[in-house]
Amino acid sequence: MTVPATSAADLKSESVRSLYDQLIVRLKDLTHLNGISGILQWDQEVMMPKKAARARAAQLSTLAGVKHEKKTSPVLGALLEELERRRNNEDLSAVLNPYELANIHLAQQDYKEETVLPSEIVKAIAALNSKAVVAWVEARKESDFSKFAPYLEDQVKILRQKVAYMIQGGVCEEARKINEKARTSLGLTETDECYKGYYQVLLDGFEPGFKDDRLQALFSDLKENLVPLIAKIQAKDFQHDNSYIVADFDIKQQTEFTQRISKHIGFDTDAGRLDVSTHPFTGGAHPTDVRMTTRYTVDNFKEGITATVHETGHSLYEQGRSKEYRDTPVSRSLSLGVHESQSLLWERMVMLSKPFWTYALPLLKEQFTDHQTLQDITVDQFYNAFNRVKPGFIRFQADEVTYPMHIILRYEIEKALIEGDIQVADVPALWNSKVKEYLGLEVPEDSVGCLQDIHWSSAAIGYFPTYTLGSIYAVQIFGAAKEAIPGLEEHLAKGEFHVLKEWLNKNVHEQGSLRESGDELVFDLTGKHLDSSLYVKYLTEKYTAIYDL
């Protein structure tokens, strides 16, 4: 696995194939190291004894240093530079296939992103994150925004510095254009402060290739259509009975039931594990070693099954990644939004549907034979109870109709913050007014308002939109599956999930990062770009029926 140290000059005489092979050896080494980080992080959440926190932090920090060295190694740089020179002078596609070309492209992007930041800023970001998360935990506990505000100010400042380096370093051409245009139209010079386009860079970090102006348009459309839909449901002043779901469900039996469902959907327990943690997540080391977690609530059956099916969707993506290009960048998931589409497709399009419960309700009744009320429930009743809509303060507890509003308000605030249109001090009032406008609720305190999420404290600005992009992708990808698979709903009603899983394996999971954006993937699958109206249509039809609107 060792590549002899090479200088750019030595490489000039080598074939493209040989350069590519040398590149791949180095990229696979990085994949292995990332896999190790994945296991350490999983272990930290699920297995690690509590006194080990400090030692684990030191291990992860050493490993991060090792990865940074490998990611920025001069030999890697020389290989990529030479491949770029060849690309400019000859037709690489005569020698390399599209997956191999994508590997070079992704490796070049990664290298640029890793080398463009001075190491002082990388360290400063890591140090700030540790402190800011601690401050956020404290601030949320006391519902006191002033305790978090200084850290959020620092996050905004340091993120702007980071973005400036990235724009200068040519990491995000789109952002550079936006910024230049804004400067021209405002008559600003190069030394004037102007943060327009900065959000685009952050968004790119989570949803590569997705343009912020398209996001803006999608979100405006959703807002315009969903606010009235939510109001209409609220106006009905009616709820389906869900008492048989919020009754007591023994945890051990819930575990058995959800494990059975997860396996039946297609989770390969020989290539992964399902455990329990405080916050459900999917991680791990490799397509053959996927670690997902869930959590159970004794007095609410819906939470455990929802978390399990959601994470199973993520896990199927990971387990389904390309075998042929395993351990190389092209096999990795395309974006956070596309990843979320796979969890939401199984959670919402499948698990929240009548066909699913036609299959699963008899199994549930079998599992909980002692649960008397449940025994008499019909699929329709169960379906209605599982699909209650009710505006609330907390994002992660929201139903699929109100969820986008939580995301849109965060998007609007974080973008305005980073681009300098509002100040940190404005956040709580602005948050509360948006919750009132979009969801019709009065926020009683910041702990259930602008302090509820960890994201901003850990510099994850630009992350929130991927949740809602994921739900739009999910609707369109499921639509494509329905067209491609005759009788899909009948299959689901019989528990024949493999037909859907295999289609997703082929059309989404194995495609990896071959394309440049999730939008491109959706276009290739459906002939349409990402389209909020399809999502609005799905919600409107579904909830018009459920609430008799």
Added chain:
Amino acid sequence: MTVPATSAADLKSESVRSLYDQLIVRLKDLTHLNGISGILQWDQEVMMPKKAARARAAQLSTLAGVKHEKKTSPVLGALLEELERRRNNEDLSAVLNPYELANIHLAQQDYKEETVLPSEIVKAIAALNSKAVVAWVEARKESDFSKFAPYLEDQVKILRQKVAYMIQGGVCEEARKINEKARTSLGLTETDECYKGYYQVLLDGFEPGFKDDRLQALFSDLKENLVPLIAKIQAKDFQHDNSYIVADFDIKQQTEFTQRISKHIGFDTDAGRLDVSTHPFTGGAHPTDVRMTTRYTVDNFKEGITATVHETGHSLYEQGRSKEYRDTPVSRSLSLGVHESQSLLWERMVMLSKPFWTYALPLLKEQFTDHQTLQDITVDQFYNAFNRVKPGFIRFQADEVTYPMHIILRYEIEKALIEGDIQVADVPALWNSKVKEYLGLEVPEDSVGCLQDIHWSSAAIGYFPTYTLGSIYAVQIFGAAKEAIPGLEEHLAKGEFHVLKEWLNKNVHEQGSLRESGDELVFDLTGKHLDSSLYVKYLTEKYTAIYDL
């Protein structure tokens, strides 16, 4: 954590303290990487899904490469060289304390061992181990030594090459002397083959600083005294009833009971975990993150409690390592033998004693209230049943009287093999004749004879003696504890284990690798070198009483 790249010339102007501090930064980085390996290995045995084996091997191989790079880095070499130059010219103990001096010494040894072997031989050893273990599994399954013999021949050859490099590189002065003496007395030239002293190098890898001629003497004495003792017990033709131990014990209840005992002994569950695996072991990442495993047998209560207490002994050593010198070499365990002494001290001196069961038998009866026969058993009866002596073929199932014979025969064979006194083909017959001589048994087939252990297939020649060194250390260290702690046995009978644990923490665990050998530690604790007669005395007195000899 970054140390600026330094050349030996630059270092000449730096203070010893500054050189030492730079060294420690690098050594701690290595400790963190070793911790990561520890978690990956634990995960592999306890948690990993089976399809992940190949990916895990790739991760471990990449990590091994990273560690090798760091261990052999020229900057580390320059630091050590400069510290050695200073040591020759000035009195370092004016600036550094004994722990710090030990750190330099250990780092120099490690560096020498890591750099003395050409990378081809390191790779060849790794490759052979993988193949040889597979062949051994197959050979044992079919009880066919001929399937393993060629691999054992290769192991012997490659180990001899490795040892030759190590002697040449000055890693083991003792071995060089033995070899030179043998060549002189046999009239051999430098080009003649002569493997005398080679075993010393291998022994040093597991039991640093322990001389092979001392080992030879200890083992001769044990053989001389234990063979008659075993024969005497056999001649009694009597066994204590143990039917209440080999009855059915529910696994869940066994787990509860042994976890309780382990915690009571002093295992800190906030700084470690106890899980189940096929082969019990203690590993993990750090004194704050010790991972031990055990296994339970439903129809034999003794196996689960023995494995758990044994591994708890190992874990206490790990958890008890010096906080002040944490993450540096001096805090690591002194040798495999000393590590084994800690597991055997708790297993044999404590768990197999009457005081222990005076405390634990009532708890056991409480745990298994439904176990009728057990309810009427006295501590004496239980003690006798737990201490049955019976020669058998399998080493890891052996009692404390016959166990040393298993080790001695392996020592005699592996030493003769490596030093060229016998051939691989001689092994089975020699093994069987020694089993007959030492234990009075006829080996029916090689699967329960010379093919039973994994060690030789994975090049662990020189490892076996540490098991028996550990049991001698254990007797002497426990003797020292008894002298130091008034009424120790009364404390144990009341379950006041902390008095013993704290004494071991201070006198063994926190001492780490401050001394050069386990023998030196025992001498400092007891005023006596390692002494087989004390071990013989312990066994003779104990079993004379049990078997009324």
